[in-house]
Amino acid sequence: MSPEEILADRLREAGYAPREVQKAVGGVVAVAGLVTLQDGTELFAKTLLGPDRDVFPVESVGLSELRALGGAPTPEVLYASSRLLVLERMRPRRDDGQFWEQLARTVAALHLATVSDRFGWHRDGWLGRLRQDNTWATDGHSFFAERRILRWLPEPLVEAAFDREERRALERLCAALPELVPAQPPCLTHGDLWSENIVATGAGAPVLIDPAVSYTWPEVDLSMLWCSPRPDAAERFFAVYREAAPLQDGWEERMPLLHLRELLSVIAHDDDHWGAAEAVRKIIAPFRNGTRQRKP
Structure with missing residues (x-):
């Protein structure tokens, strides 16, 4: 099973219905993908292939505090567990x-x-x-x-x-x-x-x-x-x-x-x-x- 198939399976376990998962570039820790659901909604998701750790719960709290305490724009966290993180999908930045x-x-x-x-x-x-x-x-x-x-x-x-x-x-x-x-x-x-x-x-x-x-x-x-x-x-x-x-x-x-x-x-x-x-x-x-x- 490919990493993208594992990510799709874990999305389904969390109640999502992925139609397509495209591998996202970058990152050395997690398998990340750009996800299109059956209804056309676009998301970003990532999972860990090793032992369960609290990486994603910690990341979720960090994103929330940057936004709530410091006013920094961060993606909305839609789902977070030790196996899966789902965020609203962002876009590549422009460099000007x-x-x-x-x-x-x-x-x-x-x-x-x-x-x-x-x-x-x-x-x-x-x-x-x-x-x-x-x-x-x-x-x-x-x-x-x-x-x-x-x-x-x-x-x-x-x-x-x-x-x-x-x-x-x-x-x-x-x-x-x-x-x-x-x-x-x-x-x-x-x-x-x-x-x-x-x-x-x-x-x-x-x-x-x-x-x-x-x-x-x-x-x-x-x-x-x-x-x-x-x-x-x-x-x-x-x-x-x-x-x-x-x-x-x-x-x-x-x-x-x-x-x-x-x-x-x-x-x-x-x-x-x-x-x-x-x-x-x-x-x-x-x-x-x-x-x-x-x-x-």
Whole structure:
């Protein structure tokens, strides 16, 4: 049975009547499809082929909170279980300056509306196939060090990718975080805000999908867009975001540092086909051999 047939079967189990399921591109965790029901209704659905996990229930709550608490447009969740997630169908985004300007105002409004005094979330989440520890904390530097960087070191593929001195360099970088990242309050963040997790409504407005939400520094969201592949028009995002939600000096230099969490996750998921480990080594180079020569 093909993955699309499995998805169709699970839709039927949930009470839907699929006429056609077309494989959706992108994503490494779930089997996703664009679904047309017998009555012509179009939906988006995805399922997991491995053991049942709470990936979809967590994603459903994350989408709902981004919309309810931060006003961010997200797809309506139509059904969510450990085996199946069904959403209203969105459309591919357009990549022009106007779209990215609108997205910048959306993300800035989300961040400004959800400022908190604690880092974390009320439940653990997922980044890809692996758990995201969202245990509440009041110290942002220790939260980011322990739950967003050092958390990846025990993963087998990360352990194999770096030698002892490189691992110690990561630990030294984490110890220096209070010097590298200025104190700033947390807010509700999307958590996996790269260009492939941004789609559009039928009218062309930005929509956020596939979150890994938590309350953390807003710059963490920006680092995903800054450091991941993006179209040229996305440059407008950063200028417009800074107008709506000013950033502290040196934010550009902090983008690679805050992206470490994503790079380590890529390695842990065996998706390092483009040089994530080398990117990590470049960031931690100043912290090798116990001597910090310059900021990363």
